[in-house]
Amino acid sequence: MTQFPRIGFIGAGNMASALVGGLLAKGWPTTALMLTDVSEAALSVHAARGLSTGTDNAALVANVDIVVLAVKPQAMKAVTQALATTAQQAKPLFISIAAGIPAESLSQWLGGDAAIVRAMPNTPALVQAGATGLYANAAVSHEQREQAEQVLAAVGIALWVDTEAKIDAVTAVSGSGPAYFFYLMEAMINAGVKLGLDPQDARDLALQTALGAAQIAITADVGPAELRRRVTSPNGTTEQAVAVFDRAGLADIVEQAMRACAERGESLAIELSH
Template sequence: MSQQPVVAFIGAGNMARAIIGGLLENGFAPQNIWAAEPESARLEDLAAQGLNTTTDNTAAVAAADLVVLAVKPQIMQAVAADLAAAAQQHQPLFVSIAAGISLDALERWLGGNAAVVRCMPNTPALVQTGASGLFANARVSDLQRDQATQVMQAVGIALWVQNEAELDAVTAVSGSGPAYYFLMMEAMTAAGVKLGLSEPTARDLTLQTALGAARMASSSDVDAAELRRRVTSPKGTTEQAIKTFQAQGLEAIVEQAMTACRDRAVEMAEELCKD
């Protein structure tokens, strides 16, 4: 990776560590990464990998070109407000991965005139197969957009959306999406056991099938509907399963669930960004 920015992580939890791991595996120099966390003991393993570590958030911001705000949404206002002076002095790009915190609120809490990107990642970033949606405020330069893309592509795909409201849809599709597939895996495993398989066999077959289907869909030149048709022989076994799903309204259930997820994301933004 050429022209690496100096990246600071405020918060060193699971998602921050996933992104750090992705950066390192993609050739990012550890000396170009800072991690800030109140508890120094939680930074020891990162320091052992050659990262810069500190318990002082402002020190990390002062050193960085790009700051990843990786703290819980409920404490984001307090954390950002504490960084306002450093933000105004050093003017790095801020990338927030906290759900429900608007660009306007982040910029306001950081003292104004801040370049801010909102990012909605998902948990498969932990195994470098994440999907992130991003949107920037007007103060973000083309170079900073490229830097944000560079960081998030270290753990998967990074797609820019057309407006901030679309991030609520991203939450419904990919942000919360892994849980939908986990639920399907649970249901298929349980059904396999009821049909006579052992639990380990039902689980392993379910997981490998999910992995294989995802790989086929992502590498294919046709859409998922066509792939489904190709494995659904008329009057065959698969057709009976698909007809049952459709008779029970699977498509409508998925749409209702994802709409409820989107609506909750909107509500959270209203709750968290009042001040």
């Protein structure tokens, strides 16, 4: 495998910028990275880093090994159909980070038999702490799978799923997951204020607690259930809080929310694939 395959990004928004930053931090040479976008302002940031930028998507596809499709889902069909001729000639690996668009549709729009990896990164990729699910269609080679994993692992962890349907489960767990934790942080901050804390103090305490709990969970040799048990002393303060969560059916609420998220992913696939 080429140590530094040439990577082109169609779309220079936040996620593309995060991936570029991660790749540069991993030692990728600026000469191996290219970006296109309709926004000159978005491109100027990358041009200032010494990267090749432009507006010609077809020229980019013709000159790279990997194309990261980082455009909005609603624009994906038009963008990829315009690339079909070049895609059939150049045969790069295409990595789509757009939610909801099946690999089969992408391949068809690109002229057929295209090597497609669907990636579902999440917003912590912006701070190099992302979690990404990956799915490859049958046209993706072993080398291309390794290359796709290299790209997404530049901003966090990257895990493969064996069926495309599981991408919706990835969306429910990690793709949309940051919002669930932000929601809980928000609720804890508001409750802290109602209990008499200064708003800034409540915020600092809640966010640092979230960070610390995540760090313990990542590094511990036991699961979250055991960690929760260890800090829940019998007849103690934490036990009272957890009892309220249990009476409210919090675990069932989380499952229902994540199921709704996954089902919306399924319906988006139908809406966006035509």
